[in-house]
Amino acid sequence: MSNKRANKILGVVVAGISMVALILVLALKAPTPQLDSNSPEGTVQRYLQAITDRDFDTALTYLATDSKCKIEDFDRAYIQESVRIGLAETTETQTRATVKVTVESSNGDPFGGNFTQNQAFRLVSSDADWKITGIPWPTYECGGVYK
């Protein structure tokens, strides 16, 4: 095959892939859906939204009343500007629930590589809603107690 023909085919294929990807990305990309606020995953979602908005006062309202975490603990936590948190799995009983999430954040390379970590949130049932217990991400230390 001649060089020109190979270059043309490569150009057409790459442009085709890019166009299809662009159209689908724009068509399928939907805003993050809001989950039921009375469900464990809905509680975790609202807590995480408050965290990424740096609204720590609101974030604290999703924690269990006996939580050791104070607003100063959240002030110390490192939260990246650009982050995607996906729901991996929810296991639920009458009184307890575990919500597993994957946290993807930029690893800082110029080509936009991602660093992924798995985090689990443990919740207890409280009246009609759920509260997060323990030392939840992004904190690793609350009131001198480490995770």
Place this chain on the structure above:
Amino acid sequence: MSILLSLVLLVIFVLSIVLTLRKITSKSQSPTSTAQPVRLFFQYGLSFGLFIIVTVGVAGLLSRALDTSSIVTADQSSLASSLSFVIVGGPLLVGIIIWLKKSIAANPADGHGFIPTFFATLASVISLLVFLASGVAALRNLVNSDPISGSTLARAIIWGIALVVVLKLANTVIPKSDFRIQYFIGSLITGVAAVIGLVKILTGLFVLVLAQPGLLGTSSPALVDTQNNALHGFAILVLSAALWFYYWVKNANTKTNDTLWLSYVLIAGVGGSLVLALTSLIVSIYRVLVWFVGDPSSDVLSIYFARLPGSIAAAIVGALAWWYHKSLLPDKTQRTEIQRSYEYLVSAISLIASTIGLSIVLVAIIESFSKVLIAGDSAINTLIRAITVMLVSGPVWWKFWNQIQDSAAQSPEKEVSSPVRRIYLLLLFGVGGVTSIISLITIVFLIFEALLGAGLGVATLNEVRFALGILISTGIVAAYHWAIYRQDKQVDVASALIIKSILLVGPKDDEFVRSLKDATGARVTSWISADTDLLSWPIEQVIAQVKQSENSQILVLLESTGVRVIPVDY
């Protein structure tokens, strides 16, 4: 204050060296003087160092001007260093460029050779890398509607200008044939970046499609998403593809019949993309197989398959890059050394992968009855990994090796006498043999260690499993290729085509040289004679006369009276 004092001392030091050298070089020196390479190294090395210093300084100053964020605490030391870089480095750079210009005007050979090419290539590659990285970062911020940091934008602008200046200056001074290497390095850098961009685009697409309701559900639904990753790949692809077009299509790929081009296409193009495609395909199939029949690291579908879209995308892009570079090679119908090199290279890569697979199979077999696993990958996963490697790379090796052996059966004298085949066989035999010996020594050492210690047992078998697996698999490869090599030696190569060396003296005709090489398989050197501009090479006649000649070294002379073929010894 101390910084300023050091800078003044540095300036005095550099100026004194420059003046001393000018004094030395202004005295008439023959071009062959041994001082010349040292002077050239100093001149070009200094100009390279100053170029980097000044560019960093200017980028630092521009970043201050472009930074729109309100400064709470200004970093005065970085401003001071940028200022000093520009104020001290700028005039010195101008001075050294003027000095270089005068040197080249007095002796044009100063612009040729290794030293100028090395420093110009280094300057252009550094400029390209910084420009590409900061350009991608700036574009990414732009498509995400994020604020672009002043330092990123300044680096992109200044290093982009620096790249253009270096290319322009170097192209006016250094001969094109010398400076050509930087186009290949640039093609490799921008090509890899374009591959990353396309992989990211496809990965984003697969993640998005799989996240749709009703599909496999292998992507976790977002709880929170402040990222705007979907368009990152486009930013990388747009910039790197534009640069790759300049480096590869417009420059490196214009002259396609030399060793540099062939080495790049075969090693970086065909070899590199094949490794990417095969590895990514193996990883993808392995993950799927482990999910269904193995021991997956997570029971959660979205966690386990989080990296699958990326590996599938890399396999597709690798295959596309492999196809592209493969199609640049000459037509398959003409079995030239280039075609051979391609087939043997693919065969070698896939055989090495298959051998690794076989080693892992053997390790897994030994592991299955010698080791009680407490944590980590189980033997079934090891076995799946090995089988996947062999399933993917085995057929590739089988196809290409059969193709090669068919050619050897059809025309043994041509194939067997090929240096590419001999290198291939000897390398595989040699590398396989050396690896086998090292593995054997390791096994014997471990056995003796066990004998002299706690005694032989299942634990010993467990310890020697890797060495044993490697010994058996590489031993088979080495023995097989040694047998082929021995068989090749029995073929009567006396009747094979003797590779001739032809020295052409006549008018310049690249197309004729290529046709002669293809038709005779000879090494052709072409000298242009001054008075033959109006003559043209009679292709058929020359080929016939070369084939008739029994000598291995011949001079072919084109004169107004016709072609003369003279046996020579040069």
